[in-house]
Amino acid sequence: MDIATRVYNHKWKIDPIVRSLIDTDFYKLLMCQSVFRNKPDTTVTFSLINRSTHVPLARLIDEGELREQLDHIRSLSLSRGESTWLRGNTFYGKRQMFRPDFMEWFEGLRLPPYHLERKGDQYELTFEGKWHEVMLWEIPALAVLMELRSRAVINSMGRFELQVLYARAMTKVWEKIERLRGIDGLTIADFGTRRRHSFLWQDWCVQAMHEGLGGKFTGTSNCLIAMHREVEAIGTNAHELPMVYSALADSDAALARAPYDVLSDWHDEHEGNLRIILPDTYGTQGFLDRAPDWLAGWTGIRIDSGDPAKGAEVAINWWQQRGEDPADKRVIFSDGLDVQQIADLHARFSSRTKVSFGWGTLLTNDFRGLVPGDALAPFSLVCKAVAANGRPTVKLSDNPEKAMGPAAEIARYKRVFGVGDQERQAVIV
Amino acid sequence: MDIATRVYNHKWKIDPIVRSLIDTDFYKLLMCQSVFRNKPDTTVTFSLINRSTHVPLARLIDEGELREQLDHIRSLSLSRGESTWLRGNTFYGKRQMFRPDFMEWFEGLRLPPYHLERKGDQYELTFEGKWHEVMLWEIPALAVLMELRSRAVINSMGRFELQVLYARAMTKVWEKIERLRGIDGLTIADFGTRRRHSFLWQDWCVQAMHEGLGGKFTGTSNCLIAMHREVEAIGTNAHELPMVYSALADSDAALARAPYDVLSDWHDEHEGNLRIILPDTYGTQGFLDRAPDWLAGWTGIRIDSGDPAKGAEVAINWWQQRGEDPADKRVIFSDGLDVQQIADLHARFSSRTKVSFGWGTLLTNDFRGLVPGDALAPFSLVCKAVAANGRPTVKLSDNPEKAMGPAAEIARYKRVFGVGDQERQAVIV
Incomplete structure (x- = not known):
C-alpha cells in the first residue's frame, strides 16, 4: 500500500459501521414512503429491546464508541448516487417506485436525535419523533449494536x-x-x-x-x-x-x-x-x-x-x-x-x-460455535415502535415469546382480535 | 484486502508512531552502553525544547493522543529478533559491539515514566531518572511529536x-x-x-x-x-x-x-x-x-x-x-x-x-512549500539533557543560537573553556 493511501486510511477517528442512509432494509423505505404519505403527523417512539438478556451489551460495548457510531449515522445524508439509484432503478418490475415528493424529502433528511442511557448491563436506546423519520433508525441502530458486539469479542483475537x-x-x-x-x-x-x-x-x-x-x-x-x-x-x-x-x-x-x-x-x-x-x-x-x-x-x-x-x-x-x-x-x-x-x-x-x-x-451472523463461550453467537435484539402519539403499541404475534406491550393492553388486544392460547416457541434470533 | 486482515488492522486503538525500542539512532545505543558502564548511577533530566516557538505544538497536538503515543512507547520492550540483530550483527566491522551485560539489561528495559504538562501553546515534556534509561526517550519523543504534528496538518487533507x-x-x-x-x-x-x-x-x-x-x-x-x-x-x-x-x-x-x-x-x-x-x-x-x-x-x-x-x-x-x-x-x-x-x-x-x-x-522531512502556510515545514525541536545529579547542563556550541543552560553557568563555561564572541547562524532545523 502506498504511503498516501495508508495515511488517508489512518486518518479516520472511528471505523464507521453504517456509512450510508440506504445501508438499510428496502421495506423500511417502502414503509417510510407510505407513512410519509398517510401518517405524516404521527409521533412514534422506537426502542431497542435486547431479548437476550444474557448478552450484557453495556459491559461489552463502550458507551463512547456507541455514541460515536450513532453520531456518525446522524451525519449521513443521501448521496447523489444513492438518490439516483432509488429514483432510476426498477423495483419489483416497477419504475419510479419512490415518488418525487418522497425523494425530495429523503434527500434532505438527517436522522433525528437519539436518547441513550446505560441501565445496568443493558442500554436504553430510544428514538422519538415523526414516525417517518425515527423509523429509519431501526436498522442502523441494530446493525451498529450487533457489529460493536462483534468487535468487542474480536478485539482480543490475534x-x-x-x-x-x-x-x-x-x-x-x-x-x-x-x-x-x-x-x-x-x-x-x-x-x-x-x-x-x-x-x-x-x-x-x-x-x-x-x-x-x-x-x-x-x-x-x-x-x-x-x-x-x-x-x-x-x-x-x-x-x-x-x-x-x-x-x-x-x-x-x-x-x-x-x-x-x-x-x-x-x-x-x-x-x-x-x-x-x-x-x-x-x-x-x-x-x-x-x-x-x-x-x-x-x-x-x-x-x-x-x-x-x-x-x-x-x-x-x-x-x-x-x-x-x-x-x-x-x-x-x-x-x-x-x-x-x-x-x-x-x-x-x-x-x-x-x-x-x-x-x-x-x-x-452464523458464528455459532466459532469462538470460546460462543461469544459471537447471534442473539435476539430488536428495535420496535413502542408508542404512537403517546399510546403504547402492542404485538401479539403467533408466538407469545415475541409478544410486546403493557399487560392490560395485551389482554385488550387479545379480546378484540379473539386470540386464545398460543403455542410458545423459543426465539433463537 | 480480505475481511480478516481489515478487521485486524482496524482493531488498533491508536496508530502507534514508535513501535520498537530500536526505532532510534544507533549512537544512542552506543552512548547508552558507555553510560551503562561508566556512569550507571547518574540521575539525568531530559527535556523537550521547541526552538521554533512559532509552531504551537500544544494547539496542534491533542494531549490525550500524545499521552497515548508516549504510553505506547512505555509498553515496548526489545523483541527477540531485535536483540538477535544487535547481538549478532557487525557494526563498523566489529562483532559483539554490544556486550552481553548491556544486552541483558536492554532486554529487560521498559522506558521510565514521563512528565507532560501543557504550558500555553507548548508542551513541557521531561524525563527524569537513570541517565542510561532516560536518554533512550530522546529520539522516540522527538519522532512522536514530529509525526503527530504531521498528522495534525494532514488530517484536513483529502x-x-x-x-x-x-x-x-x-x-x-x-x-x-x-x-x-x-x-x-x-x-x-x-x-x-x-x-x-x-x-x-x-x-x-x-x-x-x-x-x-x-x-x-x-x-x-x-x-x-x-x-x-x-x-x-x-x-x-x-x-x-x-x-x-x-x-x-x-x-x-x-x-x-x-x-x-x-x-x-x-x-x-x-x-x-x-x-x-x-x-x-x-x-x-x-x-x-x-x-x-x-x-x-x-x-x-x-x-x-x-x-x-x-x-x-x-x-x-x-x-x-x-x-x-x-x-x-x-x-x-x-x-x-x-x-x-x-x-x-x-x-x-x-x-x-x-x-x-x-x-x-x-x-x-523536507515538506517545505508543499502545503499552504508551509504548515509541514520542518522545525527545530530538540530533547536535551538539561540537568545531571541536580546540576544544570550547559552547551555553548559554535553557534550561540544553539547555546543552552542558565546564563551564569554559560558565563562560567565560556570562561573555563576560553570561548569569546561567536558568530550567530540561523538555526533552520
Whole structure:
C-alpha cells in the first residue's frame, strides 16, 4: 500500500459501521414512503429491546464508541448516487417506485436525535419523533449494536485467529449454500441486515449467495449492497405498520379495523409482488378469518412467527376457502430460518404453492460455535415502535415469546382480535 | 484486502508512531552502553525544547493522543529478533559491539515514566531518572511529536491531496538524490530519525537513497530501518556525553577536563570509525587547542554547528599542527545540510581529507512549500539533557543560537573553556 493511501486510511477517528442512509432494509423505505404519505403527523417512539438478556451489551460495548457510531449515522445524508439509484432503478418490475415528493424529502433528511442511557448491563436506546423519520433508525441502530458486539469479542483475537475465524465462517456459509443449491426451484433472498455480524460480512454473504446459487438467489433486503452488487432489493412491509395504526385507533372497533386499514393503504400504493400479507401481528388465524375478500386477491403471505408449516397450512386453507388457488399464491418464510428448515418447508409446500425464503440472521451472523463461550453467537435484539402519539403499541404475534406491550393492553388486544392460547416457541434470533 | 486482515488492522486503538525500542539512532545505543558502564548511577533530566516557538505544538497536538503515543512507547520492550540483530550483527566491522551485560539489561528495559504538562501553546515534556534509561526517550519523543504534528496538518487533507502531497515530496527527495548521484566519491548516510516527517516516510527515504545512490549511501542512523532494509547502522556519539560529564564536574579544573574524560572513556571502548571527535560542545577551536595528543590519533571529526567550512578548516589545521595527515582523516558534516551545501563542502574538502555527510531533517522531512502556510515545514525541536545529579547542563556550541543552560553557568563555561564572541547562524532545523 502506498504511503498516501495508508495515511488517508489512518486518518479516520472511528471505523464507521453504517456509512450510508440506504445501508438499510428496502421495506423500511417502502414503509417510510407510505407513512410519509398517510401518517405524516404521527409521533412514534422506537426502542431497542435486547431479548437476550444474557448478552450484557453495556459491559461489552463502550458507551463512547456507541455514541460515536450513532453520531456518525446522524451525519449521513443521501448521496447523489444513492438518490439516483432509488429514483432510476426498477423495483419489483416497477419504475419510479419512490415518488418525487418522497425523494425530495429523503434527500434532505438527517436522522433525528437519539436518547441513550446505560441501565445496568443493558442500554436504553430510544428514538422519538415523526414516525417517518425515527423509523429509519431501526436498522442502523441494530446493525451498529450487533457489529460493536462483534468487535468487542474480536478485539482480543490475534491475526491468525481472525483469519481462521473468517475462514471457518466462510466455510460454514458456503456449505449451507451448497446444500441449498441442491434444492430444485428454490427462491431465496438475504434478509440479514439488522442482525448481521458486520457490514463487510453481509456484503460477502450476498456475493457468495449470488455466485453459489445463481438464479435461486433473488436479492438482498439491503439497499446499499443491492446497489453495489447489482442485485435486486427485496422486501415489502413489517409489523410496525399494524402496530402503530392499531395504537392510533380510538375505539375497540377502530382497533379491530386497523390492521386492514394498513393493507388498504398499501393496496392503493402497490401491486403484484409487493402485495404480501403479514398476518401474524395479532394472530394469523383470526386476522385471516375476518379479512375482507379483496385481501384474498393479494399475491402472498409472509410467515414470520409461530410454527411456519402450520402458518403456511392456515394460509393455504384460507385461500381455498376464499376460492383462490394456492398454486397461484406465494408463501414467504422469514422467521429464524436455517438450511434444514428451508429444505423441509420447500419439500412440503413447493408443489402446493409458490414458496420463497427471506434468510436473515443465520445467513449473515452464523458464528455459532466459532469462538470460546460462543461469544459471537447471534442473539435476539430488536428495535420496535413502542408508542404512537403517546399510546403504547402492542404485538401479539403467533408466538407469545415475541409478544410486546403493557399487560392490560395485551389482554385488550387479545379480546378484540379473539386470540386464545398460543403455542410458545423459543426465539433463537 | 480480505475481511480478516481489515478487521485486524482496524482493531488498533491508536496508530502507534514508535513501535520498537530500536526505532532510534544507533549512537544512542552506543552512548547508552558507555553510560551503562561508566556512569550507571547518574540521575539525568531530559527535556523537550521547541526552538521554533512559532509552531504551537500544544494547539496542534491533542494531549490525550500524545499521552497515548508516549504510553505506547512505555509498553515496548526489545523483541527477540531485535536483540538477535544487535547481538549478532557487525557494526563498523566489529562483532559483539554490544556486550552481553548491556544486552541483558536492554532486554529487560521498559522506558521510565514521563512528565507532560501543557504550558500555553507548548508542551513541557521531561524525563527524569537513570541517565542510561532516560536518554533512550530522546529520539522516540522527538519522532512522536514530529509525526503527530504531521498528522495534525494532514488530517484536513483529502485522498487526492494526500496522494499529490506524497508524490511531490517523493519527487523532491528523488531530485536531490539525482543531484547527489553526480558527486564523485560521495559518502552519505541518513541521520534523519529525530525530526522525520513520519516513520514510513523515513523508511521510504532510506530505500530511495539505497536504490538511487548505491555505494555512496553508507547507511542509516535508524537501527530498526537498518535491520529491516539490511543497510548499515551509522553513528558515534553526541553532545549529551560532554554536557553531562561537565555538569558532574566538581571544580573548574574538573570541568575543563570533562570533555576529554568523555573521549578517554570512549577511546577505551571503541576504535576505527567510531573514534569520531565531536568538538563543538564548548567551542571547537579551544577544545582542539587544549586536546591531548592521543586525540589527534582519532579517525575523524564531526562538524555539527557554526560555519561548516570554517569548522573543517579548523580541524584540518589542527591535524597538521599535531603532525597528522588530514588525507588520512575524516570530516563528517551533520548540521542542517541540504544538497547544495553537501555539493559545495564535498567540492571544497574531498581532495584534502575524507569527507562524509550525515543528512538529517532535509532528507526525511523536507515538506517545505508543499502545503499552504508551509504548515509541514520542518522545525527545530530538540530533547536535551538539561540537568545531571541536580546540576544544570550547559552547551555553548559554535553557534550561540544553539547555546543552552542558565546564563551564569554559560558565563562560567565560556570562561573555563576560553570561548569569546561567536558568530550567530540561523538555526533552520
